[in-house]
Amino acid sequence: MSVISSSLRKEYTQSKLMETDLEPNPFDQFHKWFNDAVSAELPLPNAMTLATVKQDQTPVARVVLLKELDQRGFVFYTNYQSAKAEELEYQNKASLVFWWISQERQVRIEGFTEKVTESESEAYFATRPRESQLSAWASDQSKPVSGRPELETKMTEMRSNFSDQSVPKPKEWGGYRLIPSFFEFWQGREDRLHDRICYLMDSDQWKIQRLSP
């Protein structure tokens, strides 16, 4: 059995998270940290792990991209016939995790999801590059495929189906908004004595609580 090298061990020394620095609203705190990740030119600061639950209770996680954020919640786009959509249909509670390596920061979010409106999905779909729009038509997300050639052939077909016209949003493609009831902001600190500060929605108010690392 191989052991992951102890040379990978590192100290976290970049920053700290103190109660005096916190925004009272976790969305504002998230924006602050997100802007730091963007300013640091981190690749894909909007990449987030989305965890859902299968009907047999198996937890499932994968990365999706945050595309919109307002005071309601975190929006990502996907295929409404994908495995994740089936899981969200069964159980609309879900979690998100962001890891911003250069700041040594993690944000965990829990909440419930709902579909965004068709017009929101259409408006976002219209901003996507044409080839991404075509691949939304070509890909039956999460379904088995005989091989790469089948996908390439479908893509060629879609290019020809929609030649000389704009590509409409497929009916089964759209967004979900995760509406949070819990946030945890984790800042790596020296000697593994990290800062962990949570915001919990309680009687329509965000309650702030520090947790042991």
Ligand SMILES: Cc1cc2nc3c(=O)[nH]c(=O)nc-3n(C[C@H](O)[C@H](O)[C@H](O)COP(=O)(O)O)c2cc1C
């Ligand atoms: C960096 C990155 C970004 C991704 N962004 C999305 C996304 O925004 N929407 C999406 O449906 N899949 C995205 N994926 C692919 C998903 O991780 C996943 O493979 C796909 O959605 C199928 O998941 P499912 O079978 O659990 O539904 C992304 C993957 C990576 C690595």
